Amino acid sequence: MSAYGFAHLRDRTPHADILExxxxxxxxxxxxxxxxxxxxxxxxxxxxxxxxxxxxxDFPSMTEAREWYRSPAYQAILPLRTDHIEGDLLLIEGVDPNYDPRERAAKLRAEAAGAA
Structure with missing residues (x-):
């Protein structure tokens, strides 16, 4: 199942390190x-x-997303960004291609009914 690296970047400061x-x-x-x-x-x-x-x-799976983030190659360049841009980075697993939000709603309704 696909996974994603999602970054919300704020207060971008132009710098040569960002270009690198x-x-x-x-x-x-x-x-x-x-x-x-x-x-x-x-x-x-x-x-x-x-x-x-x-x-x-986009990554093929959460395994690849995690391995990329932890890789020596990425860790070596990470400060080039984090020293100049404030932000958040999340690794998120995607949903199955057949995902149906109605099934999620039914599960949440059942959980809520069981808690009541």
Whole structure:
């Protein structure tokens, strides 16, 4: 099942280190099957507010996502970003292609009824 690396980046400060990070990150993703799905602006906010930008990287599974993040190659470039951009990074497992939110609603209803 696919997994994703999701970053919410705020207070981006232009710096040469950021350019180096961008130049080097793809080489850290390639061994783990990682690919960018979303990379920054533009963003159209239709509800609420969204300070900053978004990055979404697709991985074949949570195993590859974790291995990429922990890899020596990525850890070597990580400070190039974190020293200049405030943000959050999450690794998130995707849903099955046959996912049906109605099944989730039924499960939540059953749990709520059992707790009452």
């Amino acid at each position: 990070y961008l130049e080097r990150i793809q080489a850290t993703l390639d061994p783990f099957g990682g690919r960018f799905v979303i990379h920054g602006p533009p963003t159209e906010v239709v509800e609420g507010s969204w300070p900053g930008s978004m990055v979404l990287i």
